[in-house]
Amino acid sequence: MEIKIMKNILDRNQNKADEVRSILASKKVIMVNMISSPGAGKTTLLERTCEELAGRFRIGVIEGDITTDRDAQRLKKYNIPIVVINTEGGCHLDSHSISKVLGLFDLDNLDLLFVENVGNLVCPSQFDLGETFKLALVSTPEGDDKPAKYPMLFREAKAVLLNKIDLMHYTNFNYDNFISDLNKINSQVVLFEISCTRGDGLKNWYNWISDQNLKPNFISNRL
Amino acid sequence: MEIKIMKNILDRNQNKADEVRSILASKKVIMVNMISSPGAGKTTLLERTCEELAGRFRIGVIEGDITTDRDAQRLKKYNIPIVVINTEGGCHLDSHSISKVLGLFDLDNLDLLFVENVGNLVCPSQFDLGETFKLALVSTPEGDDKPAKYPMLFREAKAVLLNKIDLMHYTNFNYDNFISDLNKINSQVVLFEISCTRGDGLKNWYNWISDQNLKPNFISNRL
Numbered sequence: 001m002e003i004k005i006m007k008n009i010l011d012r013n014q015n016k017a018d019e020v021r022s023i024l025a026s027k028k029v030i031m032v033n034m035i036s037s038p039g040a041g042k043t044t045l046l047e048r049t050c051e052e053l054a055g056r057f058r059i060g061v062i063e064g065d066i067t068t069d070r071d072a073q074r075l076k077k078y079n080i081p082i083v084v085i086n087t088e089g090g091c092h093l094d095s096h097s098i099s100k101v102l103g104l105f106d107l108d109n110l111d112l113l114f115v116e117n118v119g120n121l122v123c124p125s126q127f128d129l130g131e132t133f134k135l136a137l138v139s140t141p142e143g144d145d146k147p148a149k150y151p152m153l154f155r156e157a158k159a160v161l162l163n164k165i166d167l168m169h170y171t172n173f174n175y176d177n178f179i180s181d182l183n184k185i186n187s188q189v190v191l192f193e194i195s196c197t198r199g200d201g202l203k204n205w206y207n208w209i210s211d212q213n214l215k216p217n218f219i220s221n222r223l
Numbered sequence: 224m225e226i227k228i229m230k231n232i233l234d235r236n237q238n239k240a241d242e243v244r245s246i247l248a249s250k251k252v253i254m255v256n257m258i259s260s261p262g263a264g265k266t267t268l269l270e271r272t273c274e275e276l277a278g279r280f281r282i283g284v285i286e287g288d289i290t291t292d293r294d295a296q297r298l299k300k301y302n303i304p305i306v307v308i309n310t311e312g313g314c315h316l317d318s319h320s321i322s323k324v325l326g327l328f329d330l331d332n333l334d335l336l337f338v339e340n341v342g343n344l345v346c347p348s349q350f351d352l353g354e355t356f357k358l359a360l361v362s363t364p365e366g367d368d369k370p371a372k373y374p375m376l377f378r379e380a381k382a383v384l385l386n387k388i389d390l391m392h393y394t395n396f397n398y399d400n401f402i403s404d405l406n407k408i409n410s411q412v413v414l415f416e417i418s419c420t421r422g423d424g425l426k427n428w429y430n431w432i433s434d435q436n437l438k439p440n441f442i443s444n445r446l
Contacts, residue, residue: 005228037260038344038373039365066345068372089375091314091345119372120345121261122289122314141364141390142262149291149342150261152312167364170390172420197395 017095020130027107028214036137038119041163043071044196050078052206057111064093064118092123111213125153133158140168144178151185159190166195240318243353250330251437259360261342264386266294267419273301275429280334287316287341315346334436348376356381363391367401374408382413389418
């Protein structure tokens, strides 16, 4: 019985996700679904990314949070459109909540829409939001076994960001095990090794995410 | 409609949890529901706790994992009864899965039953397993904002373990903010500041968990 309920929920989610994806494609907006454990560094990555790219691309953010707007507060200074979705206990965003807030953005004047999902390695992986692609963030203090133990996200992600590499040598994180497990699950994935606080490896990330943009000439268009 | 489904699921879970709790009480077994983000240190805490206490108390472990038995493998050397529940994608344990495996333990000869829930700060907090109490683990690299952002767990936990305090000064973890948020949510909670890898603060934890035991004289009984 619960399996049937889950199938209904996922089917309805999928239909709405397809709708969202088609709207975004028609507007040439890239939507990035960011998924990680709590505290892996999603908001700090957004801070760094806005600092570097907000002048070159038109960035928007959807903040999925259970109860506060703390992450959105941290991003306010970048003067970008931000919408907070409080799930009130819910463990993930779904395509219906994204669909409801999409109209709050001026999609004709948006290039990249980052969705910071609820901090959770499990449930957000199961719900398509209509995103262009998923991004998996994982940090070295969490341990090297996350791809093996939470394979679904790592299988579906287009890119993996291994954050807090500056802390790696203070922990027992085994880099070779991490890479080997990740390759078994997803040999196509793009990997960035970064430290959002110290800046390591972020240049490669900025270049890669810039290359995903579908409206590269907007700045000259606006001039 | 989804709210009604969720209510039904939670009601059925609660009935079974009450049943589990009553069995455990009659056998004087303490069941500890351990909840944290992925990689906060639940398994390492169990390793340390088994090393210190497995000679003094009869310990059992239920390992909740999505897909592997890696955590159980790490505990094998302590020669204690361990049961793995693979949730196959499920984001939390529930009382029905606990009820099904409870009979695999010799409850008359068990003092402490640790349940390592699926690594997830959100969903496991919503499902009563019939535990004696919940334990919240959080680690300093995750950031000081976890109690404010994931209040349900911290509200329900009898004790909070702040792990990886040896990494605190390499991060921007703000201790005062953490304590202030935690006190607002749960002023009664017992807090342990520990490093499972370096050993800091573990003595207080061993003493406290030993004091929870309901069958303190088992060793002299067995002699």
